[in-house]
Amino acid sequence: MTSNTPSGATSAQRPSGAADASEFAIELRKINKRFGPVHANRDIDLAIRRGSVHGIVGENGAGKSTLMSILYGFYTADSGEIRVNGTTHAITDSRHALALGIGMVHQHFMLVDNFTILENVILGAEDKALLGPSLERARKELVRLAKDYRLDVDPDAVIEDVSVGTQQRVEILKALYRGADVLILDEPTGVLTPAEADDLFRVLRELRDQGKTIILITHKLREIMAITDYVSVMRQGAIVETLKTSETNPEQLAELMVGRRVLLRVEKGPAHPGEVLLSVENLVVKDDLGVTRVKDVSFTVRAGEIVGIAGVAGNGQSELLESVSGMRDQSAGIVRLKGKPLSLEGDDGAHRARQAGLAHVPEDRQRMGLVTAFEEWENSILGYEDDKAYGKGILLDIDAARAQARERIKKFDIRPANERLKTANFSGGNQQKIVLAREMERNPDVLIVGQPTRGVDIGAIEFIHNQIIKMRDAGKAILLVSVELDEIRSLADRILVMFDGQIVGEADPATATERDLGLMMAGIGNKAAPQARVAAEGQRE
Amino acid sequence: MDLVIILSTLDATIRLSTPLLLACLAGLYSERAGVFDIGLEGKMLAAAFGAAAVAAVTNNVWLGLLAGVGVSLSTSALQGAAAITLKGNQLIAGVAINMLAAGLTTFLGIQWFAQGGRTPALTPDSRFGNMTLPFADELAGVPVLGQIYSELISGHNLLVYIAFLAVPITWFVLYRTRFGLRLRAVGENPKAVDTAGISVIALRYQAVLITGLLCGLAGAFFSIAQGSGFGNNMTAGKGFIALAALIFAKWKPVPAMFTCLLFGFLDALQIRLQNTDIFGVTVPVQAIQALPYILTVVLLAGFIGKAVGPKAGGVAYTKER
Numbered sequence: 001m002t003s004n005t006p007s008g009a010t011s012a013q014r015p016s017g018a019a020d021a022s023e024f025a026i027e028l029r030k031i032n033k034r035f036g037p038v039h040a041n042r043d044i045d046l047a048i049r050r051g052s053v054h055g056i057v058g059e060n061g062a063g064k065s066t067l068m069s070i071l072y073g074f075y076t077a078d079s080g081e082i083r084v085n086g087t088t089h090a091i092t093d094s095r096h097a098l099a100l101g102i103g104m105v106h107q108h109f110m111l112v113d114n115f116t117i118l119e120n121v122i123l124g125a126e127d128k129a130l131l132g133p134s135l136e137r138a139r140k141e142l143v144r145l146a147k148d149y150r151l152d153v154d155p156d157a158v159i160e161d162v163s164v165g166t167q168q169r170v171e172i173l174k175a176l177y178r179g180a181d182v183l184i185l186d187e188p189t190g191v192l193t194p195a196e197a198d199d200l201f202r203v204l205r206e207l208r209d210q211g212k213t214i215i216l217i218t219h220k221l222r223e224i225m226a227i228t229d230y231v232s233v234m235r236q237g238a239i240v241e242t243l244k245t246s247e248t249n250p251e252q253l254a255e256l257m258v259g260r261r262v263l264l265r266v267e268k269g270p271a272h273p274g275e276v277l278l279s280v281e282n283l284v285v286k287d288d289l290g291v292t293r294v295k296d297v298s299f300t301v302r303a304g305e306i307v308g309i310a311g312v313a314g315n316g317q318s319e320l321l322e323s324v325s326g327m328r329d330q331s332a333g334i335v336r337l338k339g340k341p342l343s344l345e346g347d348d349g350a351h352r353a354r355q356a357g358l359a360h361v362p363e364d365r366q367r368m369g370l371v372t373a374f375e376e377w378e379n380s381i382l383g384y385e386d387d388k389a390y391g392k393g394i395l396l397d398i399d400a401a402r403a404q405a406r407e408r409i410k411k412f413d414i415r416p417a418n419e420r421l422k423t424a425n426f427s428g429g430n431q432q433k434i435v436l437a438r439e440m441e442r443n444p445d446v447l448i449v450g451q452p453t454r455g456v457d458i459g460a461i462e463f464i465h466n467q468i469i470k471m472r473d474a475g476k477a478i479l480l481v482s483v484e485l486d487e488i489r490s491l492a493d494r495i496l497v498m499f500d501g502q503i504v505g506e507a508d509p510a511t512a513t514e515r516d517l518g519l520m521m522a523g524i525g526n527k528a529a530p531q532a533r534v535a536a537e538g539q540r541e
Numbered sequence: 542m543d544l545v546i547i548l549s550t551l552d553a554t555i556r557l558s559t560p561l562l563l564a565c566l567a568g569l570y571s572e573r574a575g576v577f578d579i580g581l582e583g584k585m586l587a588a589a590f591g592a593a594a595v596a597a598v599t600n601n602v603w604l605g606l607l608a609g610v611g612v613s614l615s616t617s618a619l620q621g622a623a624a625i626t627l628k629g630n631q632l633i634a635g636v637a638i639n640m641l642a643a644g645l646t647t648f649l650g651i652q653w654f655a656q657g658g659r660t661p662a663l664t665p666d667s668r669f670g671n672m673t674l675p676f677a678d679e680l681a682g683v684p685v686l687g688q689i690y691s692e693l694i695s696g697h698n699l700l701v702y703i704a705f706l707a708v709p710i711t712w713f714v715l716y717r718t719r720f721g722l723r724l725r726a727v728g729e730n731p732k733a734v735d736t737a738g739i740s741v742i743a744l745r746y747q748a749v750l751i752t753g754l755l756c757g758l759a760g761a762f763f764s765i766a767q768g769s770g771f772g773n774n775m776t777a778g779k780g781f782i783a784l785a786a787l788i789f790a791k792w793k794p795v796p797a798m799f800t801c802l803l804f805g806f807l808d809a810l811q812i813r814l815q816n817t818d819i820f821g822v823t824v825p826v827q828a829i830q831a832l833p834y835i836l837t838v839v840l841l842a843g844f845i846g847k848a849v850g851p852k853a854g855g856v857a858y859t860k861e862r
Contacts, residue, residue, distance in 0.1 A: 095738030110733040112726045113852065123726050124737025126719040134719070 024086070025050040025182050025213040026071065026102075031080035033066055040066040042237045044080070048182070048230075053204060053214040055224040055245070058234030058257055059457040060427040064217045065107075067234070068184050071215075072104045073097040084182075103175025107186040109167050111159050117170050118142070118155040121177050138177065145176055149206045165196030172203065182213045189223060190455055193313045193483065201227045219257075219457060221250040221264075222486070233257055258459045268469045271493040274303035276339075277477035278324075278358070278446045283333035285316070285323040292331070293319040295501035301446065301477040306468065308492025308509070309481045312521050316501035317481045318363060321450045324479070325360035326350035327368075337446060354383060359439035363450030363481070365428075369435040372424040376414070377405035379423050380438050408437040413463065429460030436467060446477045453487060465491060485517060499523040544685070548692045550809050555697065556767065558805025559704045560585065560759045560776070564783035565790070565797045566707050567755030573715070573792055574748030575728035575853040579635030580620055581756055582780025583642035588613035588760025590646035593660040593771035594653065596667040596764075605667060605765045610757030616642070617753025618746075625745045628857035639780075647773055660764070660771040669698035669766040698766040700758055707755065711794040724748055728851030731858040741858045759783075778834070785837050788848045807833040 024047045031044040040063045048054045058064050070077045073091040081088055084100045091097050094104075111120050118138055126134040139155055146152045153162075153169055162170075168188060175183055185204075189197040204214050204227055216228060224231050224245065232242040233256040240256050254262040278301040285294035293316040301307045311317050322328035324335055326342075326349030335342045337356050344353055350360070362368035370379045381390050381401050389404070391397035405419040412433045414426070423431060432452065439447065449468065453461045468491060472478050482488050488495055488509070495507040497520040505520040564581045571578040591612030596605025616638055623634040650658040677695035680687035715721040723744055727734045731741045759779075764771045786804055790796035811832045814824070 093738065094736055098738065104736075106736065110730070110736045112729045112733050114729060115722075115726065119722060120733075123722060123733065124739050126722065129719050131717055131719060131722055 023050065024048060025084070026215075027081075027083040027086075028067070028071070029081040029083070031067065031070060031082070032078045033063075033070060033075060034078055035066075039237050041070070041077070044239055046232060046239060046242070048213055048215060050213050051208060051211050052229040053208050053216060053227055055216045055218060055228035055231040056234060057219060057221065057224055057231060057253060059219060059459060060429065062234040062257070063237040064234050065186060066237075068104070068186060068215065068217060071097070072102060072184060098178050098180070101179055101181035102184065103178060103180025103182070104184040105168065105171040105175060105186065105188060107188075107190060109171055111167055111170060113160040114158060116156050116158055117153050117162070117173075120159060120170055121155075121174050125178050141177055142173060145173055148210065149176070149203060151176075151203060163196070164191050165193070165199060168192065168196075168200065169203070180212075182215065183207065184215045184217070186217045187219070187455075188216070189218070189220065194485065195312065197223075221253050221458070224253065225250060235259055254458055262458060262462055266465045266469065266490040268491075269473070271305045271472065273305040273493070274475060276300045277303050277337065278479065279336045279339075280324060281334045281336070283320070283323060283335065284331040285319045285328060286331050287319055293501050294323065297333075297498075297501070297503055299496055299503060301479050303445075303475045303477050304472055305493045306472050306478040306480055306491055308488035308495045309479070309498055309503075310485055310488045310495055310517055310521060311483070311498035313483045315498050315521075317483075317498055318450070320498070321360075321363060321448060321481055324353075325358065325362070325448050326353035327360075327362075351383070354442075354444075357445040359442055359444035359447050361432075361435050361439050361447070361449040361452060363454070365431055365435050370423050370431060372422070372431075374423055375420050376409070376423055376426065376434060377402045377419040379434055380405040380408060380419070382438065384438070384442065408434075408441060411441075412437040412467075427457065428454075429456040429464075432456050432464065433460065436464060440467060440471060444476065446479070447471055448479045448481075450481045451483065452480070453482075453484065485514060485521075489514070489517070497521055544688065546813075548688060550813055551806075552693050552696075553809035553812060554802060554806040555693065555701060556805075557808040558801045559697075559701045560762045560767075560779050561783045561786060561801040561804055562704045562798060563700075563707065563755050563759035563762065564780050565786045565801050566704075566711050566794065567752040567759065568784055568787045569711065569792055569794060569797060570724070570748045570755070571752040572787065572854055573728045573851055574724050574745050575731060575851055575856070575858070576621070576624055576745055576749055577631045577635070577850075577855045578620070578749075578752060579632055579784065580616070580638030580780075581635075581752075581759075581783055582776055582778065583635070583639035584613045584616045584620075584753060584756035585760040585763065585780050586639075586646055586774070586776045587616050587642040588757040589764040589775055590642075590650065590660070590760075590771045592757075592761040593663065593764035593768075594649075596663055597654075597661045597770065600664060600667045602667050602669055602765060606669075606758075606761050609761035609765070610754055613757030613760060614750060614753040617749050617756070621746050621749040625742055625749070625857065628859065631855050631857075643774060646771070650771065650773070658771075658773045663765060663769040667765065668769050669700060671696045671698055672702075698762075700762045700766045703758060704762075705798070708794050708798045715794060720747075725851075728853055731853050735858070735860065745858075756780075782833070782837055785841055788850070789840060791848055792850060804833060804837065807836050 026048040028044050028046040031041050033041040044067055056064050066075065069075045071082065071091065073093045073096050076092065082091055084102070089100060091100065112123065118135055121142065122134050122138045127137065128134065142153065142155050151169055151173060153166060153173065159167060159170065172183065188200060192200060208214055216223070218224060228245045230242060231245050231248065231253065233240045233253060235257060250264055254264055281298050283294055283297045284292060287293045297320060299307065309317055319328060323330045326344040329345050335344060337358055342353055342356055366372055371382065385396065390401045402419050409417045409419060414430050414433045423434065426434065452464050452468065456464065468478060480488065480491055492509050495509055495512065495517065496503050497505045497507065497517060499521060500523055504523060507517060564585055568578050568581050588609040592605040592609030595608035596602055620634050620638050623629040624631040647658045650660060654660055674695035677691040681691040715725065723734060723739055727741055727744045734744065735741050763775050768775065782804055786800040787797060790800040811829050814829050815826050
């Protein structure tokens with residue numbers, strides 16, 4: 001609980017109390033907020049320098065979002081003072097915040113899917129009862145914003161037809177249209193592909209260079225290092241430290257966030273691959289629209305190795321995972337487990353695959369891995385509820401299931417340690433641990449893992465990675481699919497790169513550079529990296 | 542078939558479509574705002590009773606209309622309170638309205654008028670008569686076009702014209718006004734509306750009250766325009782058919798009009814086919830009468846494709862945490 005203003009900012013640095021009105025866009029002083037027994041924000045002092053990108057990092061539940069919600073007028077602080085441009089304001093609702101020039105881009109977009117971009121931009125900011133003039137003005141304004149910040153969108157495109165990256169752009173445009181000078185972004189890259197994230201950062205730099213102030217909430221240290229000028233670290237509701245980004249490093253930030261030393265690099269010994277446990281031969285998979293998404297893919301995974309599949313999202317990885325795990329029918333090809341062909345067709349394909357010893361941690365834990373309305377113990381037996389361990393005949397042995405859930409909670413350090421809690425009330429990392437525990441504790445021969453750490457805290461990431469390595473060292477075959485290239489590079493023993501439904505290359509993580517992999521991911525041989533990114537973007541859309 | 546029979550069937554079509562159309566547009570406002578309304582039937586029935594009762598007692602059609610609309614509006618407000626403010630289940634709120642209306646109209650009818658639930662027959666002054674549009678009589682002699690004008694377009698009661706006028710008005714409100722934009726938004730993503738600083742609750746109440754107004758007109762049509770008095774369960778499930786039409790029209794005003802005309806046409810056909818032999822066989826009246834309902838099921842099941850309603854429909858809005 002030390003410094004409060006960006007330390008070592010400029011030579012003209014003054015104590016925050018005497019700060020010039022023009023120096024800080026936002027100053028928060030002694031902000032406190034409690035939700036019942038939870039002290040979500042305690043004595044927060046924070047000053048955001050005008051025209052800077054200020055990162056706020058912290059694990060889930062550290063109080064970042066609460067703090068920003070107070071600034072944006074969703075909640076009212078129990079005590080404390082908010083100064084905007086040097087003047088104290090009691091921000092009562094989001095309308096008030098918008099009037100003060102504070103705009104927010106929410107983690108889950110606040111867009112109407114079947115509206116055009118133009119309609120979304122003016123919603124709530126219409127001039128008059130008739131829409132015509134407002135739409136005209138917005139159309140002109142969008143052209144201007146597109147020019148000023150290189151934020152091009154097609155105003156007449158319908159939201160549900162455009163990419164996630166474009167949707168986020170619309171959120172930014174909404175805030176700018178309402179005259180925001182301070183832009184708060186809450187975990188903006190969680191849903192973006194790497195190329196889209198790069199583009200977002202470009203836009204943010206552009207905005208900063210033209211005098212806007214950006215507050216970036218994230219738990220990804222890479223983003224902090226890449227884009228911010230200052231960074232404040234939050235832990236358990238308090239600001240632990242505010243630093244100049246150029247004077248810190250990811251290791252220091254991670255330690256401040258978690259409160260202990262964290263290994264960002266996964267520690268693992270060499271792999272000792274044994275017999276082939278999983279082999280996929282000439283697999284062809286179509287998506288729901290009948291488009292072929294996996295085109296004649298073959299590979300093997302051996303006992304005691306982790307095979308990582310890298311690629312920009314949407315190049316067939318999801319369909320590959322869903323097909324091998326029995327959730328989606330294959331059009332052609334064979335999947336063998338220990339040499340025996342697996343019958344994966346039909347609605348019970350996934351069940352048969354699990355029975356045969358193939359466990360699956362799906363990409364989207366909330367949609368496919370869990371029933372979030374269930375209590376934790378119910379999810380911990382989901383998919384295995386027929387198992388004799390959980391009861392005979394039509395009755396569940398609830399005590400046995402709960403006892404086992406408690407054991408797993410202990411073993412996987414799932415917090416809060418309460419098997420009767422609704423799953424929706426666990427954080428993303430803990431939800432992921434619930435799924436991992438369920439799948440790993442069955443002691444399968446093959447474990448298929450999709451996006452194991454998407455939306456997961458740094459501390460939990462370390463734990464999850466270690467569990468996966470442990471499985472490998474126990475002689476299991478692991479197939480890992482992730483859009484986080486860093487994750488693939490640090491975990492996998494062998495990297496396969498997928499592009500446009502095909503495996504376009506194999507790489508050794510020890511020798512392959514990020515650039516090599518990036519080029520393969522873009523489906524390009526030897527052009528320069530930036531162009532590859534652009535090409536990949538075009539390909540995706 | 543000659544022109545006269547066709548025209549009289551189409552004339553009946555327009556007449557029979559009117560309450561469907563009013564109820565369908567009523568449902569459109571509410572459902573577009575994210576409040577599913579299965580209580581259209583009940584609101585119409587209550588309005589029909591209110592209108593007939595007041596018209597019969599006061600002998601004034603306008604007071605009757607006012608009463609019908611008033612009853613429907615208060616029923617809507619009640620439903621709104623249950624479904625919006627108290628966050629109750631919208632389907633159950635609607636079902637409750639239907640049951641309340643069915644029971645209460647009969648009970649009050651018997652108590653007040655002692656005619657087995659009917660209201661006294663209305664005099665011409667106390668119901669909407671058919672209006673003759675300008676030049677209808679003069680043009681009646683002109684073949685085809687003149688006949689269409691005088692037979693088909695002219696000669697309906699006021700509520701028929703209001704119903705069909707409500708279609709372009711609804712379209713304009715929905716797609717060309719600030720209110721319409723917000724209404725559509727609140728049915729799709731109320732959070733987007735909330736974060737834009739607009740009250741979700743207020744918007745939904747406004748929508749539900751418009752629903753009440755239109756259901757009031759539809760109910761009045763039954764008892765003081767088309768009929769001359771209230772009879773037990775005189776809406777005969779039209780509120781549900783209107784709901785089916787709304788889904789069939791994918792919650793859009795102009796398709797809603799055509800769908801209601803289609804259902805009205807089936808009904809008119811049904812009346813015409815009664816007591817006629819089809820291929821030499823006399824089909825029981827009941828089977829013919831069931832035709833529109835059967836076709837509703839067939840159309841909904843077979844021809845509509847995937848009907849995706851307003852995404853946030855059916856769920857009361859709760860601010861997070």
